[in-house]
Amino acid sequence: MSCLVRVRLLRHLAVWAMLAGCLPMIAPPASSAADPLQESSVLKLVPADVGFFADSLKLREQFDLFVNSKAFAKLQSMPVVQMGVFMIQAQWQNPQNPQVAQAKQWLADDANQQLVAMLQDMVSHEVFCYANSDIGEFVTLAGEINAAVNAAQVEAAAEGQNDEMASLMVKKALEVLDKPETELKIPSFVMGFKLSDAKRAEGQLQRLEGLLTALGNQQPVIQQRFAKETIGGADFLTLRLDGSLVPWQMIPIGDQIDPAQMQKLIEKLTALKLVVSLGVRDDYLLLVIGDDNKELNKLGQAPLLYDREELASLRANPDRPYTGISYVNGQLMETIGSVNNQMEQLVAMAKQLLPMSPLSVKLQGELVVDIESFAEWVKANVPKQGAVFSSSFMTPAGYESFSYSWAENKQLDTSKPLPILQHVGADPIAFFAARGKSSPEDFDMISKFFSRAGYYGEQFLLEQADPDQQKAYETLKKDLMPLLERAVAVTRDKLMPALADGQGAIVLDAKATSKQWHVAIPEADQPLPMLELAFVQGVSDAGQLKEAFSEYFSIFQELLDTLHKASTGELQQYFPDEIPEIKLAKPQTHAAGNGTVYYYALPEESGLDVQIAPNAGLSDDTLVLSLLPKFTKRLLEPTPLQGSGPLANVDRPLGAAMYLNFAGLIEAIEPWIDFGVQMSMGANVANQPGAMGGIAQQIGDVLSVLKCFRGVSAVTYTEGNATVTHAEWKFEDLK
Numbered sequence: 001m002s003c004l005v006r007v008r009l010l011r012h013l014a015v016w017a018m019l020a021g022c023l024p025m026i027a028p029p030a031s032s033a034a035d036p037l038q039e040s041s042v043l044k045l046v047p048a049d050v051g052f053f054a055d056s057l058k059l060r061e062q063f064d065l066f067v068n069s070k071a072f073a074k075l076q077s078m079p080v081v082q083m084g085v086f087m088i089q090a091q092w093q094n095p096q097n098p099q100v101a102q103a104k105q106w107l108a109d110d111a112n113q114q115l116v117a118m119l120q121d122m123v124s125h126e127v128f129c130y131a132n133s134d135i136g137e138f139v140t141l142a143g144e145i146n147a148a149v150n151a152a153q154v155e156a157a158a159e160g161q162n163d164e165m166a167s168l169m170v171k172k173a174l175e176v177l178d179k180p181e182t183e184l185k186i187p188s189f190v191m192g193f194k195l196s197d198a199k200r201a202e203g204q205l206q207r208l209e210g211l212l213t214a215l216g217n218q219q220p221v222i223q224q225r226f227a228k229e230t231i232g233g234a235d236f237l238t239l240r241l242d243g244s245l246v247p248w249q250m251i252p253i254g255d256q257i258d259p260a261q262m263q264k265l266i267e268k269l270t271a272l273k274l275v276v277s278l279g280v281r282d283d284y285l286l287l288v289i290g291d292d293n294k295e296l297n298k299l300g301q302a303p304l305l306y307d308r309e310e311l312a313s314l315r316a317n318p319d320r321p322y323t324g325i326s327y328v329n330g331q332l333m334e335t336i337g338s339v340n341n342q343m344e345q346l347v348a349m350a351k352q353l354l355p356m357s358p359l360s361v362k363l364q365g366e367l368v369v370d371i372e373s374f375a376e377w378v379k380a381n382v383p384k385q386g387a388v389f390s391s392s393f394m395t396p397a398g399y400e401s402f403s404y405s406w407a408e409n410k411q412l413d414t415s416k417p418l419p420i421l422q423h424v425g426a427d428p429i430a431f432f433a434a435r436g437k438s439s440p441e442d443f444d445m446i447s448k449f450f451s452r453a454g455y456y457g458e459q460f461l462l463e464q465a466d467p468d469q470q471k472a473y474e475t476l477k478k479d480l481m482p483l484l485e486r487a488v489a490v491t492r493d494k495l496m497p498a499l500a501d502g503q504g505a506i507v508l509d510a511k512a513t514s515k516q517w518h519v520a521i522p523e524a525d526q527p528l529p530m531l532e533l534a535f536v537q538g539v540s541d542a543g544q545l546k547e548a549f550s551e552y553f554s555i556f557q558e559l560l561d562t563l564h565k566a567s568t569g570e571l572q573q574y575f576p577d578e579i580p581e582i583k584l585a586k587p588q589t590h591a592a593g594n595g596t597v598y599y600y601a602l603p604e605e606s607g608l609d610v611q612i613a614p615n616a617g618l619s620d621d622t623l624v625l626s627l628l629p630k631f632t633k634r635l636l637e638p639t640p641l642q643g644s645g646p647l648a649n650v651d652r653p654l655g656a657a658m659y660l661n662f663a664g665l666i667e668a669i670e671p672w673i674d675f676g677v678q679m680s681m682g683a684n685v686a687n688q689p690g691a692m693g694g695i696a697q698q699i700g701d702v703l704s705v706l707k708c709f710r711g712v713s714a715v716t717y718t719e720g721n722a723t724v725t726h727a728e729w730k731f732e733d734l735k
Contacts (some may be wrong), residue, residue, distance in 0.1 A: 037318035038306050042128050042192060042284060043325075047295075048303040051135035051187070051332045053128070055325040058394065060124035062323060070734040071705045078698050111207060118200050122193035122285060130305075132295060134187035136335045141182065147345045148172035155352060171257055177268070178261050184268050188290030198283050205279065209237055221245070229277070231296040236279030236286075238293065243272040310389045313402060320393040330406065333385040337407075343375035363459055370452050377445055383408040398710075398731040400645075404722040412655030413437050413502055414718040420503040420538050421650050421657060422638040423622050429664045433505035433536075434656035434716075443496060447488055472571050479562045483555050490551040498545035501621075503538030507635060510668035512611055512628050519607040524675050529668045530611075534626035534635055542620050557584050587615075592633040595619030599629045645728035646715040655723070656716040663707040670703055708732055 038044050046053060066072055075081055092100060106112050152172040156165040176182065195201050209228060216223030225240045248266040277288040277296065288295055305311065310327065350371045354364040386406030392399055413435040424431040458477075462470055513527035539545055560582045567575040587598040599615035602608055617624040617632035624632045641650060647659060677696050714727035 035315065035318035037314070037320075037322065041126060041322075041325075042194070043304070043306040045282060045284075045299040046128075046130060046305040047132075047298040047301065048305050048308055049133050050130045050305055050327070051133050051329055053130040053305060053325075053327045055126065055128040056323065057126045057325070058321060058323050059127065062394075063124075069708075071708045074701055074705055074734055078701055079694065080698060111203075114200055115204055115207075118195075118197075118204050121195055121197060121200070125196065126194035127192070129189070129191040131190075132188040132290075133329065133331065134185060135189075136332045137183070137185070138187045139332070139335050140341075141176070141184075143341065144176045145173050147341070148176050151345065151349055151352070154349060167257065174257065174261055174265055177265050184272050186272070186274055186289070186291045188288065188292075188295040190289075190295055191287045192284040195280070195283050195285055198280050201280050201285050205235075205237060208278070212237065212239075229293070231277070231279075231293055232281060232299055234279050234281035236277040236288075236293075236296065238275060238277045241274040241276070243268075243270040246270075310387050310404065310406070313389075313404065314391055320391075322391060322393045323399065324390070324392040324401070326388075326390045328388045330385065330387040333388060333407065337382075337385040339382050340379050343379055347372055347375050359456075359460060360463060363456060363463075367456060370449075374449060381410070381442075383410040395728070397645075397728070399729040401725075401727045401729075403725040403727075404719075405725075406722050409655075409718070409723050411437060412716060412723070414653055414655035414716065414723065416653050417651055418503060418654050418657060420505050420536060420622070421641045421643075423536050423624070423635050424505055424507045424641065425509055425635055426639045426642050428507050428509045428659070428661070429531075429668060430508040430658075430660045431505055432656070432658040433503065435502045435538075435654075436504065438496075438502065440492065440496060443492055447492075469574070472574050476566055476571060479566070480559070483559055483562070487552065487555050490548050490555070494544045494548035494551065498539060498541045498548060499537055499623075500540045501538035505536040507534045507536060508532065508665075509534075509631065510664075511634075512630060514609045514611065517609045517612075522679065524671075526671060528671050528675060530628070531668060532626060532628050532631040534624055534631055536635060537623040537625075539618070539621050539623050542618060545618065545623065553584065560584070590629075592617055593619070593637045595622070595636045597629050597632050597636070643713065645713050645730075646726045647713045650715070652717070654715050654717050657714070659711065659713045661711045663710050666703050666707050670700075673699060673703070704734060708734065 041057060042055060076085075091097060094100060107116070149169045149172060152169040153165060156168050177184070212222065212226050216226055222239075227238055227240075229236050229238045246269070248269060273291040275288075275290055275292055277286075277293055279286055281296075281299065286296070305327065306315070308327075314322075314325065347368075351368055354367060357364070359367070384407065386408070388403070388405050388407075390401060390403040392401035416435070418433055418435060420433050420435075424433060458473075462473065465473065509532045510529040512530045512532055514530065515525075515527055516523040517528065517530060560579070563579045564581045566572075567577070567579040572578075585600070587600050589596050589598050591597075595618055597615055597617045599613045601610070601613050611630065612627055613629055614627055615625075615629045615632050617626075617629075617636040619636055622636060624635045626632045626635075641647065643650060643659070647657060650657065674696060677699065681695060708731055710730040710732050712727060712729045714725055716723060716725045718724070
């Protein structure tokens, strides 16, 4: 079931794209002695019961590494950048610009200079945020309201009530908010910035206090709700707001809104509280938003997030130079990843909309039953979510990260190595490989759903067709249905067992070159590399796979023959054009080590380079599909992977592995960029000196800087009850 495997591989690849930012159970007793990481970060303060936590560290250190690099110097030396800097400086020195004059006057004030210095300090060391466990309820409520609003839009559109859509959306949202179990509550959110000079920040808070006090003298509402409070041994400026400040009664409502229902909601909204606090504690500037200040009292009190079981790997390596730490608890992940409510909403929407459709009552009833069956199957097969924890840290080569997920693993088989890594080429530009989990039951269920979808389409067409059209359809169906049934049987009985190995890979390379890939493109002075894309599949039974494709070939030929016969025979009037008689040609073959490459040479009229030919390569344990037979042959031959970092040891149980040679990708497309610039501007113009000239040189400079990011590699494996992804990002400055 290769298509399912590929879908799951691509879905897992999306998880890796999130690692660049770094995201993650009752905890064991707190550690007896704090370690350097805990003492030097906010982890000494954050309570254990957070919904999510995200922390960025060593910000100034990373910034300095970039601005002091040769790559940054290269960018600064570019004529177009220098011109931009000159224009900015000219504007700043322009005495006629009133905005600049005001800015200079503002910056001349010592207190404002201190404010700017504080803002720089805030983003130079550590920035974190977290929300308490109430965030899950908030996300759930927001999802229900969003679903209700979407349902209202669909209903209004289906009934032609676009003018009343807004009122209907409000009505549906009110129905959600009016439920007795619905509690309106603002979850507590904390954001903090580490300071090197806490006294400076306290001085700025005193300035803010003076401004708010002066405003309060003019606005009694502010005066009554603003105060300085001592919480947890530190002073905080606190603003206490509530729903009574909003004139809810003045909001116009449509005729569809029940006034009594609206009044009940207004009572809930009026009772809603919002507390905003700002202060300095333990060298952190803290902003706290919620319905109370209880989160401030919990800071530094056991149990702490740092002592949770999920952060064991962090405690085991406290000396690493961490740049990112994140955690999401299991309850919130379950809330975010749950599809139960979505499936129930799908069923409810179907029941709501189907009566408006042109389908017969009988078909509507059958469709509701099938949709309910589909929803139950999806709910049963979606993995149970779990906590997620991630960390990243600096290395001499760049960065490394570890991400732990305690979600149920229904996608990847991590029980054994991935020998398919010997078929991605020794040093490709990129690949993603994995071993997926699939079963005949999955195929049977999906086949059933596709079959039922075809059934409803068929029944709908028949209901709309006249008797002659119905008779013609039945005649054609009698010839085509056996072919479809044969294709399904071949897939279930031969293709799936042949690909039961479960391994699959997508490979990208660019070793094939030509000066003219198509006759419509002018010939280049230098060879241009072609991006080669291949799909590689592990094979359990090559004999069965050959039989399966032989059957598919036969079925497709019979399909063409049947359609040709129908379009020229008694059903001719139902075909807009005659379908010509086509005889499928057998592919050409040539040996490739212990395998065979099957290919179709493209006609000369295509204008494409002869290297391009749709093909498939097959050996005893590997299937390769690509558009370049030489590429297929290269991948078909087992070659040890020249991996490093996480890929240094691939002879261990792995669920997935990936690699991107970003610098190699830039090198592959660079000749095409040069070729395109020269074709569009001419070689002489592209290389003229000056700020707007030398385009080719400036593009080359940008590409050389981009190549400082050498690439990323990662592997996924199981450790205890967690699925772990270990990744490495490599950077290298210009010489």
